[in-house]
Amino acid sequence: MTDQSASVQRHTAIIIGSGFGGQAAAVNLRRLGIEDFLMLERRAWPGGTWSQNSYPGAAVDVHSPLYSLSFEPYPWTQMFAGQQELVEYTNHVLTKHQLHEKIRLNTNVTEVVWDAGESCWRIQTDGQGAFQAQFLINASGPLSTPVIPAFKGRDSFKGRSFHTNAWDNGYDLKDKRVAVIGSGASAAQVIPAIAPEVKTLAVFQRTPHWVMPRADRVFSTFERTLLGIKWFYKILRIAIYWSLEWRVIGFKYSTTLLNIIGGRAAVKHIENQIADPALRAAVTPNYIIGCKRVILSNTLYPTLARPNVRLHTKDDGIAEINERGIRTLKGEQLDLDLIVYSTGYDATDGAISYPVKGVGGVSIRDQWREYPRAYLGTCLPGFPNFFVVTGPNTGIGHTSALFIIESQMEYIRRAIAAVQSAKARSIEVTAEAENDYTTMIHREMQKTVWQTGGCHSWYQSKSGHVIAMFPGFSFSFRRMAKAFKPSHHIIH
Ligand SMILES: Cc1cc2nc3c(=O)[nH]c(=O)nc-3n(C[C@H](O)[C@H](O)[C@H](O)COP(=O)(O)OP(=O)(O)OC[C@H]3O[C@@H](n4cnc5c(N)ncnc54)[C@H](O)[C@@H]3O)c2cc1C
Numbered sequence: 001m002t003d004q005s006a007s008v009q010r011h012t013a014i015i016i017g018s019g020f021g022g023q024a025a026a027v028n029l030r031r032l033g034i035e036d037f038l039m040l041e042r043r044a045w046p047g048g049t050w051s052q053n054s055y056p057g058a059a060v061d062v063h064s065p066l067y068s069l070s071f072e073p074y075p076w077t078q079m080f081a082g083q084q085e086l087v088e089y090t091n092h093v094l095t096k097h098q099l100h101e102k103i104r105l106n107t108n109v110t111e112v113v114w115d116a117g118e119s120c121w122r123i124q125t126d127g128q129g130a131f132q133a134q135f136l137i138n139a140s141g142p143l144s145t146p147v148i149p150a151f152k153g154r155d156s157f158k159g160r161s162f163h164t165n166a167w168d169n170g171y172d173l174k175d176k177r178v179a180v181i182g183s184g185a186s187a188a189q190v191i192p193a194i195a196p197e198v199k200t201l202a203v204f205q206r207t208p209h210w211v212m213p214r215a216d217r218v219f220s221t222f223e224r225t226l227l228g229i230k231w232f233y234k235i236l237r238i239a240i241y242w243s244l245e246w247r248v249i250g251f252k253y254s255t256t257l258l259n260i261i262g263g264r265a266a267v268k269h270i271e272n273q274i275a276d277p278a279l280r281a282a283v284t285p286n287y288i289i290g291c292k293r294v295i296l297s298n299t300l301y302p303t304l305a306r307p308n309v310r311l312h313t314k315d316d317g318i319a320e321i322n323e324r325g326i327r328t329l330k331g332e333q334l335d336l337d338l339i340v341y342s343t344g345y346d347a348t349d350g351a352i353s354y355p356v357k358g359v360g361g362v363s364i365r366d367q368w369r370e371y372p373r374a375y376l377g378t379c380l381p382g383f384p385n386f387f388v389v390t391g392p393n394t395g396i397g398h399t400s401a402l403f404i405i406e407s408q409m410e411y412i413r414r415a416i417a418a419v420q421s422a423k424a425r426s427i428e429v430t431a432e433a434e435n436d437y438t439t440m441i442h443r444e445m446q447k448t449v450w451q452t453g454g455c456h457s458w459y460q461s462k463s464g465h466v467i468a469m470f471p472g473f474s475f476s477f478r479r480m481a482k483a484f485k486p487s488h489h490i491i492h
Contacts, residue, residue: 013037014133019048021139021389042108050086055167057193058083067400073233075224119425139389143345152320161339182342192299210289214296247398262289273301291453348461358383371463375434384426395468407478414484433488444471
């Protein structure tokens with residue numbers, strides 16, 4: 001229903017974001033019988049991560065039958081789907097579940113404030129008016145707002161530059177002098193994809209990542225027919241799920257096992273793919289495998305060994321960016337046509353892309369001053385009816401992020417159902433329950449390679465706490481999410 005007179009659009013629920021998190025939330029609202037909802041999306045197109053990241057080589061790193069929504073199987077053409085197929089899948093989900101009509105594009109949420117008098121959220125947007133909703137689901141994405149470090153002289157460069165998150169597909173790479181800054185998952189995909197086309201490629205690597213072989217394969221027509229059978233798809237998902245889940249034993253309980261199985265295979269991968277001892281040394285990390293996200297690639301190392309590609313390690317890093325290109329720490333001037341920033345996201349301290357003010361005007365930024373925290377990574381005391389998809393400590397490196405997103409939906413659905421069945425207006429987690437949960441998370445985190453593996457990664461917030469990861473088996477998270485505890489909540 002829309003109240004034009006007050007020019008505030010009122011809805012039972014509003015979802016911020018239209019990626020897989022937003023899509024899963026929409027389908028789950030419908031399961032509760034809530035049809036009166038909207039999805040607000042800041043971009044001119046729907047779909048989140050995969051619509052946004054169109055850089056050459058972009059692809060998922062988790063087997064596609066598992067990296068798909070459980071309620072929407074798909075006859076994938078290959079094991080690790082490329083970006084275009086992921087966009088096709090996204091559109092398939094949006095169309096099949098009639099979500100296009102629920103999405104308001106070009107609607108950037110700038111602030112949300114809890115109205116205690118009316119027990120609802122007031123939502124401000126950039127030029128698209130104000131909205132009001134009883135329930136607010138933030139699905140603004142953990143890796144949605146890119147970060148470009150303030151390199152000295154960054155804005156003086158006269159050539160082209162863009163982040164991998166905002167690739168200009170109209171830009172002709174042929175015979176160009178290019179630099180890629182960064183060595184994470186996106187860099188590992190874009191470097192092999194563009195190296196054959198460009199004239200020269202300078203790769204700036206602050207710290208190397210461990211890289212493992214990528215067991216990708218194209219599915220045959222017969223296999224795709226099998227993927228079209230629901231029970232087969234389900235069994236395959238279960239098989240892939242368990243084949244990945246055991247890795248948590250290494251990440252959390254045994255770095256010895258991690259080194260024996262993962263570390264040795266990764267060293268072998270370097271030896272198999274790189275002949276030059278200096279290059280081998282340059283790409284070999286000095287921390288335990290798993291501490292940073294493990295990259296899957298069969299093409300990165302051979303690309304770094306190409307004659308037109310040069311790897312600049314930390315001691316030969318960026319002194320400054322200038323009009324012509326980059327001056328390195330060793331004093332060399334690299335003249336460039338294009339600088340690609342593959343410098344990641346703020347997945348911890350800046351995880352919610354707009355200010356949120358809860359009960360008494362307290363902001364999440366203040367509540368998270370020390371470090372981001374939330375009960376089940378999803379809700380906070382003082383923020384009734386507000387649910388954060390992919391919130392603090394819900395990230396997962398060894399399996400599909402969509403498994404965790406759908407687990408959060410199990411909790412969100414039960415929380416909203418509790419309000420509905422009590423004929424109440426709002427639900428809020430107690431401070432005690434949130435505190436117990438967060439204490440448990442960071443106690444468990446002490447056992448993990450992400451906290452103790454000897455690296456600094458984007459998993460950590462400024463405080464040093466690991467925020468981007470869940471410290472345990474993904475099935476443990478799902479079990480907790482499903483076991484809704486009324487005593488942990490206040491229902492008004
Ligand atoms: C390059 C890349 C590769 C990845 N690979 C993998 C992988 O291999 N495996 C894996 O499990 N995960 C991977 N991920 C993580 C991926 O983000 C999640 O798997 C999943 O897509 C997250 O979905 P989401 O809906 O939560 O967020 P997103 O897909 O990021 O969607 C968030 C949406 O919210 C919108 N939004 C943000 N702020 C606002 C605002 N203020 N107002 C309105 N709209 C807003 C954004 O524009 C965006 O469309 C990858 C991420 C990236 C960036």
